[in-house]
Structure formats: C-alpha cells, structure tokens
Amino acid sequence: MRTGMLALAAGLLCLRALPQLPPLGWLPLLALAGLVLLAFRRYAVALFLLGFSWACLQAHWALADRLAPELDGQTLWLEGQVVGLPENGGAVQRFLLEEVTSRRAVLPRRMRLAWYAGPVVSSGERWRLAVKLKSPSGLLNPHGFDREAWLLAQRIGATGTIKDGQRLAAAAGSWRDGIRQRMLQVDARGQSATLVALVLGDGSGLSTETWQLLQDTGTVHLLVISGQHIGLFAALVYALVAGAARYGLWPRRLPWVPWACALAFAAALGYGLLAGFGIPVQRACAMIGLVLLWRLRYRHLGVGWPLLLALDLVLVVEPLASLRPGFWLSFAAVTVLIFCFAGRLGAWSPWQTWTRAQWTIALGLVPLLLALGLPISLSGPWVNLVAVPWISLAVLPLALLGTLALPLPWIGESLLWLAGGLLEILFQGLDLVATQLPAWLPDTLPPWAWGLGSLGILLLLLPAGVPLRPLGWPLAALVVLSPPSRVPEGHAEVWQLDVGQGLAILVRTRHHSLLYDAGPRFGEFDLGQRVVLPSLRKLGVRQLDLMLLSHADADHAGGALAIRDGLPVSRVISGDARGLPKRLRAGDCSSGERWQWDGVSFELWQWPAAQDSNQRSCVLQVEARGERLLLTGDIDTRAEQAFLESLLAVGTDWLQAPHHGSRSSSSMSFLQRLAPRAVLISRGRGNSFGHPHPQVMARYQALGMAVHDSAEQGAVRLLLGAFGGAQSQREQRRFWR
Known part of the structure; x- marks a missing residue:
C-alpha cells in the first residue's frame, strides 16, 4: 500500500517537470491503462498512470480557461x-x-x-x-x-x-473580510496588519520592509499560517479536554477520547477556514485528522503515513499545487523532521529536542531553497529558538482569543493590544539581528555542486555513528565554496534583464561587473529591489565596479538606490547626474572616456548639445574580440544623427533599441550605418506607450535584424566575443509558458 501511495504521489508530481503536456486525447487512454493494471493488481504502475493522467487533465483544463x-x-x-x-x-x-x-x-x-x-x-x-x-x-x-x-x-x-x-x-x-476590517481598526501598537496575517493568513497589509525583516531572520513561517499554528491549536483543545477528564471536570456520560479528537479536529478545521485554507493548512488538517483517527482507534500510526496520505490528498484535490514553492517547503519541512526524529535511539532532553528541530529544518531545507532560488537565513536557527515559542505560546493564543472576543466591549481590543505589544518587542529584536546578519542569497550552483552538496546535507542528517556521515561536512561545504563560473578572458557576458517598462543590462568580464541602468521604480514598486538586485546576486555579482545610469528617468534609474544599498558599488556615473538623488553621488558621463577590463574595451559617448534628459543619455560601446554591443539609453533621432558623426558610429553586432523602440528613435540612417545583426528591446508587455512602434519594427525587419524582446522572451543572455546567438529564458520550456 505504501508503494502504491508513493507511486500516486510521483505521478501527480511529474506535472511540475513537464516541458509540454501530453495531447489531451492520450489522457483517457492512460487512465484506462491505469484502471486495467489496477484490476491486475499492478498497483504501483496503475496509480502512477492514474495520478499522472489526472494531473495533466487538470492542467489542460486550467490552460483552456485562460484569456484568448x-x-x-x-x-x-x-x-x-x-x-x-x-x-x-x-x-x-x-x-x-x-x-x-x-x-x-x-x-x-x-x-x-x-x-x-x-x-x-x-x-x-x-x-x-x-x-x-x-x-x-x-x-x-x-x-x-x-x-x-x-x-x-x-x-x-x-x-x-x-x-x-x-x-x-x-x-x-464575507465574514473573513469583516473580521479583517474590525481587526485593522483596533489599536494594536502598530501591529494590526501583522495580527491579521497571523490570524487570517492575509499578509497583504505587511510592508516590504517587514517581509524583508522576516526573510532575513527566517521567520516568515511564523506569520504565514502553517501546520505549526494549526497543530498547536488542535493540541491545545485536545489537552484541555484531556485535562478536564483527568481532574473530573468532564461529564462522565460523555467519553472524553472521542470528544477530544472531534473537538481538536473541529478546532483545526475552524482555524484553517479562518486562515483561508491554503496548502500548508490543508496538509496540516489532513495529517491531524489521520493522527486523531488512529488515536481514536487506539492504533499506533507510523510517522510517515500521515504525511504521505496528506500529500496524496492535497495533490488529488489540486494537482497544480506542485507549481507553488510553498507546497514544496511545507511538505519538505515536515519530511525533514520525521526523517531526523523517527526511530532514533536514546532519549533527548526537551532542550536538545527543541534545538535539534531548529537546526535540522534549517539544514534540511537548504537544497530546496537553492533549487527554488530563495534566500537562506543564517540567523534563522537561533532566532527561531525564541521566536517560535514567543509567537506560538504567547502571541497566537492572545490574538485568537482577542479576535473571538471582538464582539465583547474592551475585551477583544485589550487582548489584541497586548498581542501587538508582544509582537512589537519581537520585531525590535528581529531588527537588531537582521541588521547584523541579513539573509544570504547564494550564487546559482552548477548541478554537480548542488547534487553533491545535497548528498552531504543528507549524510549530516543521519544519526551519529552512521558510516560515511563525517563525509557530509566537506560535501555540504560545496554549497558555499563551489567555484563560481567565470567569463572567458577577452569575452563579456551580457544579460538584458526582464524589468518590464524599463532597462537594466548587466555586462560582466572575467573579473569586473558593470550595470547599465537599474530598472524602474514607480511609487513603492521598486524593480531594482525586487528583480535587479536578486538577479545580480544569483548570477554571482557581489559588487559592481560601475553603475552607469543612462539618464535620470524613473524607468532607467528608479532602482539605483536599492541596488546601491544592497551591493557595494565602486562608481556611479550618469548622463543626467543632476536629476538623480544626491545619495547616489553620481558623476557625469565623460564623452570619449575609454577603459579596458580583462581584454574587453569600453567607451562612452554623450551628445553635448542635448536639451532634455533623454537626449543626454550616456551611450556605451562594448567591444570584445571585435564583436560590438551599443547601449543607447533613450536617445532620439536628433541624438542619433549627432552620434553618426562620432568615431563610435561603426559596424555594430548588437544594438539596444533606443528608447525601447519608440517612434522617435531608431531612424533608418542610424540603423543602416550601424547595420546590427540583432537588436535588444526592453519593454513592458502591453505598455501604454505602444513600444515598440510598428514603424520601428518594420525597419528592423526590413534590414534583416533579429529581435530579442524582453516582453516576449524574458531575460536575454549573450556572450560578446563568441559571435554566437542569444539565449532567452523562455527557451527553457515549461508547459505553462
């Protein structure tokens, strides 16, 4: 039976890795084959086929319900x-x-x-x-x-x-919305939105700074309703009934065990409905229900059964759940705990059990966090030793009681005020820790390093005394010490990042990094912080030798402050330095300035007669082994004509489309002189400016240029100096793209 359940889970989980769905007409045949094999008691293969066909069918239906x-x-x-x-x-x-x-x-x-x-x-x-x-x-x-x-x-x-x-x-x-509105009106020491996240699972009111603080300290799980919250609440209800029965306070005509199990499960479901019944809550309720059912029948339940049954139940109800990172983190955390605590010999003290639970989860989730590209909190194992009981035993009971007591004058508000005060104290401590030790976002590991590092972590999670366990330390060290990928000497790796209606291009040589523009910022929506900075870190950039901001428009320089705060930047220059925040301490673009990094040549140009910020864009030419790239910012046709009179107006292989392909740029004379074989367009899908303009696209096509559009292809990478093509992120096929 266990093998069949594993096979069913495997069939359902296969959906996540498919580059393309099988044809819809094949799925009934696969399901029929599964039923036939089931009749012949070939349970493993049968359940795999049934799970696979069910997941693919659901994916087909979801894709068919997309906008035409x-x-x-x-x-x-x-x-x-x-x-x-x-x-x-x-x-x-x-x-x-x-x-x-x-x-x-x-x-x-x-x-x-x-x-x-x-x-x-x-x-x-x-x-x-x-x-x-x-x-x-x-x-x-x-x-x-x-x-x-x-x-x-x-x-x-x-x-x-x-x-x-x-x-x-x-x-x-809309009872959940009514509760939320009532909670937000309560004076909770400035923590009303945090209490809403804790009780209702709604984190939309939390600021970006709060999310970053939770991420840095590894405490996001405390404010995103998880199995820990549901399990604690169910256990509390069960313990209250058991305690009442032990001290003679429970009615003798009512058998306490069935009532304790029923009330505990009802409490778990009630809290789950209050929290929106997300995937971690579904998993927790399924596992709690199974544990209570076995308890009711006085049977011993193996620790792996509830998890496996919960996994199958969640995936059968919603096979697309495997596309969400939270699904993997939720089940992986419980799996790590079961693996490390089940069947171990010898008794551990409560303190040993508690500390080992924290470091095993922190260590066991590292491979998954690396695979998902998520940051790793270095302070999490120590912070959670205090934060988990602080939230679970103090804040959460007060918050739930306060929410339930809101109809009672003063009582509910007072309890929420007290819970908010405890949260305020906790956040002050978290802020001190995060300031000294922020989250670590490692470079993207090569598959061999990730595989060996994961094997090392698995060895470290084995019981002490197991042969080969000491080898876990050097293998796990590969996660940190794996040699970064290097750009070949004389070449430049170029990434046009996908930042919507804006621009951010990374140019890396063997030992140096340059960022041309920093992505847009519109109000509180900062793509420099949300996209550019994490992408730089994942690509192995630990400092920038130069941040070149073509001009001061928000779609090009809006993310510069976030990048300057998140990475060491040796120098900042811009074509419109006066229009930038003083904190950037940007220097002026010096037309004609040249330099070399690792055999790659760079040169700047700016139109001295420019009259607006777009025309003042600082243009950069990059040349590697005779292959040229021209980054133009937002220059218009007048600036283009002035550029044609400069020494840089020579044959170019790669052209960043001036002004995102605007009608006021990319003149025919400019394109004919440079004769690029490919053009890079960075723009937002369906943008209100109409970029790129149809007339400009017609010019590109008439001249036989290959077009690489971020809105259609995502981020684009090329290796300057190799005279090859470009690779886009959408070339990595997934069935939903």
Missing part, C-alpha cells in the same frame, strides 16, 4: 463576484473576481484585477467593471520568481486593470 490571445490588451465590460480577501496596498487594490461573464466574449472564470484610486472593494460583492485585460504573464529572469506558474496554480486565467465600475450587489457572507 485576441482579447489581450482589450477593454471590456464584465461582471463577477469578489472572492477572498482584497489586497489594499495604498493607492491600489488587488482582488480576485470569479464567475466572470461578459456579453462580448467568453472570459476565464477567475481573474486577478487591480484598481488604482478606486473605491473600497469588499469580499462577496458583485461588480460590473470596465477592465483592460491581460493574459496571465510575468517577468522572467534567471532563477527568479515565475509569476505565470503562480497564476496557473491559482487557476487565474487573466489579469487586468480596472478603468471604471459600479457595485451591483452588496457583500454576502
């Missing part, structure tokens, strides 16, 4: 009901709309919409909205967050921006 390509970018009136908890992020609200209908087109059943400066939207309301529709997509960078997979896992078939709308019906049954 011809509707991408169109604005339609539609109707639907708001579900879940709307995210109120200052000037913008984001929420899910279900049961979507329109008179003009067939639309996906579920959408994620954004409303800028709109009225307050509540869960359960029905709205008629004018929405500019977008196909589900996202930025795609090396080892970065895959938004398309995240949207598909939630079966979101379209996104969009609301232009206008009217409420058709008031909220019906």
Whole structure:
C-alpha cells in the first residue's frame, strides 16, 4: 500500500517537470491503462498512470480557461463576484473576481484585477467593471520568481486593470473580510496588519520592509499560517479536554477520547477556514485528522503515513499545487523532521529536542531553497529558538482569543493590544539581528555542486555513528565554496534583464561587473529591489565596479538606490547626474572616456548639445574580440544623427533599441550605418506607450535584424566575443509558458 501511495504521489508530481503536456486525447487512454493494471493488481504502475493522467487533465483544463490571445490588451465590460480577501496596498487594490461573464466574449472564470484610486472593494460583492485585460504573464529572469506558474496554480486565467465600475450587489457572507476590517481598526501598537496575517493568513497589509525583516531572520513561517499554528491549536483543545477528564471536570456520560479528537479536529478545521485554507493548512488538517483517527482507534500510526496520505490528498484535490514553492517547503519541512526524529535511539532532553528541530529544518531545507532560488537565513536557527515559542505560546493564543472576543466591549481590543505589544518587542529584536546578519542569497550552483552538496546535507542528517556521515561536512561545504563560473578572458557576458517598462543590462568580464541602468521604480514598486538586485546576486555579482545610469528617468534609474544599498558599488556615473538623488553621488558621463577590463574595451559617448534628459543619455560601446554591443539609453533621432558623426558610429553586432523602440528613435540612417545583426528591446508587455512602434519594427525587419524582446522572451543572455546567438529564458520550456 505504501508503494502504491508513493507511486500516486510521483505521478501527480511529474506535472511540475513537464516541458509540454501530453495531447489531451492520450489522457483517457492512460487512465484506462491505469484502471486495467489496477484490476491486475499492478498497483504501483496503475496509480502512477492514474495520478499522472489526472494531473495533466487538470492542467489542460486550467490552460483552456485562460484569456484568448485576441482579447489581450482589450477593454471590456464584465461582471463577477469578489472572492477572498482584497489586497489594499495604498493607492491600489488587488482582488480576485470569479464567475466572470461578459456579453462580448467568453472570459476565464477567475481573474486577478487591480484598481488604482478606486473605491473600497469588499469580499462577496458583485461588480460590473470596465477592465483592460491581460493574459496571465510575468517577468522572467534567471532563477527568479515565475509569476505565470503562480497564476496557473491559482487557476487565474487573466489579469487586468480596472478603468471604471459600479457595485451591483452588496457583500454576502464575507465574514473573513469583516473580521479583517474590525481587526485593522483596533489599536494594536502598530501591529494590526501583522495580527491579521497571523490570524487570517492575509499578509497583504505587511510592508516590504517587514517581509524583508522576516526573510532575513527566517521567520516568515511564523506569520504565514502553517501546520505549526494549526497543530498547536488542535493540541491545545485536545489537552484541555484531556485535562478536564483527568481532574473530573468532564461529564462522565460523555467519553472524553472521542470528544477530544472531534473537538481538536473541529478546532483545526475552524482555524484553517479562518486562515483561508491554503496548502500548508490543508496538509496540516489532513495529517491531524489521520493522527486523531488512529488515536481514536487506539492504533499506533507510523510517522510517515500521515504525511504521505496528506500529500496524496492535497495533490488529488489540486494537482497544480506542485507549481507553488510553498507546497514544496511545507511538505519538505515536515519530511525533514520525521526523517531526523523517527526511530532514533536514546532519549533527548526537551532542550536538545527543541534545538535539534531548529537546526535540522534549517539544514534540511537548504537544497530546496537553492533549487527554488530563495534566500537562506543564517540567523534563522537561533532566532527561531525564541521566536517560535514567543509567537506560538504567547502571541497566537492572545490574538485568537482577542479576535473571538471582538464582539465583547474592551475585551477583544485589550487582548489584541497586548498581542501587538508582544509582537512589537519581537520585531525590535528581529531588527537588531537582521541588521547584523541579513539573509544570504547564494550564487546559482552548477548541478554537480548542488547534487553533491545535497548528498552531504543528507549524510549530516543521519544519526551519529552512521558510516560515511563525517563525509557530509566537506560535501555540504560545496554549497558555499563551489567555484563560481567565470567569463572567458577577452569575452563579456551580457544579460538584458526582464524589468518590464524599463532597462537594466548587466555586462560582466572575467573579473569586473558593470550595470547599465537599474530598472524602474514607480511609487513603492521598486524593480531594482525586487528583480535587479536578486538577479545580480544569483548570477554571482557581489559588487559592481560601475553603475552607469543612462539618464535620470524613473524607468532607467528608479532602482539605483536599492541596488546601491544592497551591493557595494565602486562608481556611479550618469548622463543626467543632476536629476538623480544626491545619495547616489553620481558623476557625469565623460564623452570619449575609454577603459579596458580583462581584454574587453569600453567607451562612452554623450551628445553635448542635448536639451532634455533623454537626449543626454550616456551611450556605451562594448567591444570584445571585435564583436560590438551599443547601449543607447533613450536617445532620439536628433541624438542619433549627432552620434553618426562620432568615431563610435561603426559596424555594430548588437544594438539596444533606443528608447525601447519608440517612434522617435531608431531612424533608418542610424540603423543602416550601424547595420546590427540583432537588436535588444526592453519593454513592458502591453505598455501604454505602444513600444515598440510598428514603424520601428518594420525597419528592423526590413534590414534583416533579429529581435530579442524582453516582453516576449524574458531575460536575454549573450556572450560578446563568441559571435554566437542569444539565449532567452523562455527557451527553457515549461508547459505553462
């Protein structure tokens, strides 16, 4: 039976690795083959085929419920009901709309919409909205967050921006939203949003700084409802019933064991519904239910059975759950604990058990965190020794009791105020730790180093005295000491990162790194912090020798401060230094300045007669072994004509499209003189500027240039000096792209 359950899980999990789904017509045949094999008691193969066909069928249905390509970018009136908890992020609200209908087109059943400066939207309301529709997509960078997979896992078939709308019906049954609004009105020492995250699992009110603090200290799991919270609450209810029975306070006519199990499971389900019933909550409720069922029957339950059954149940209910990082982290954490604590000989003191639980989870999750490209907290094992009991035994009970007591005057508010005070003390301590020891985002490891490092960590998790266990230390050290990949001498590795409507290009030689523009920032949405900085770290950049900001526009220089704060930067220069924040201490672009790094030549140019920031863009030419790249910023046709009079106006292999392919740039004379064989376009999908302009694209095509567009291909990499082609992130096939 255990083998069959493992086979079922394997079939369901295969979906995550598929580059392409099998044809829909094959799936009934696979399922039929599985049923036939099941009749012949070939359970392992049968359950694998059934799980695989079920997961693929669900993926086909989810993909079929996506926005039709011809509707991408169109604005339609539609109707639907708001579900879940709307995210109120200052000037913008984001929420899910279900049961979507329109008179003009067939639309996906579920959408994620954004409303800028709109009225307050509540869960359960029905709205008629004018929405500019977008196909589900996202930025795609090396080892970065895959938004398309995240949207598909939630079966979101379209996104969009609301232009206008009217409420058709008031909220019906939005009890979670009502509780949230009531909690946010309570004076909780500035921690109301944190308490909402802890009780309701809604972290939309937490600031970017708070998330970064939790990430640095490895305490995100404390404010994202997890199995720990659910299990603690169920155990508390069970213990109360057991204690009452022991001291004669439980009615004798009621058998206490069935009642304790039933009430504990009801408590787990109730807390799970309050928290939104996410994947970690589903896993926890399934495991708690199985443990209580075996307890009720007075049978010993092997520690692996509840986890395996929970895994199969979660995946059968929602096979697309495997596309979400939280699914893997949730089950991996419990697996590590079971592996390290089950069947060990000898008694451990409570302190030994507690400390070993922390370091085993921290160590055991390292391979998975590396594979998912997530940061690793160096302080987490020590911080959690205090933070976990602080939250679990003090803050959480007060927060839950305070939430339940909100209808009672003063009582609920007082309990939440006290819980907020305890959270404030905890966050002050976390801030001190994070300042001294932030999270570590390691370089991307080669597969051999990741494999050997994971083997080493597995050896270290084995019991003491197991042969070969000491070899775990040198193998695990490969995670930290693995030699970074080096750019060949005389070559330059170039990455055009996918930053939407903006620009950020990394140029690396063997021992030096240069960043040309830093990505956009619009209000609190800083792509320099969210995309560029993590991408640089994952690519092995630990410092920048030069950050060259072509000019001061927010889509080119908006992320510069976040990068300057997150990485050592030796020098900053710009074509419009006066328009940049003084903290950057940017120098002026010196036209004609030249230098060499590791056999690669660099030279700057700027139009001295420029009249605006775009025209003042600092242009950079990079040459490696005779192959040239020209980075142009946002120069227009007048600046281009001036450039043609310079010594840099020579044959160029790679051209960064001036001004994102704007109509006011990429003149025919400019393109004919440079005669690039390929052009790099960095722009946002469906941007309001219409970049790149059709006339500009027609010029590129007429001259036979290959076009590499970040909106269509994600981040693009090329090796200057090798005279080869470019590789894009979308070339790494996944069935959802």
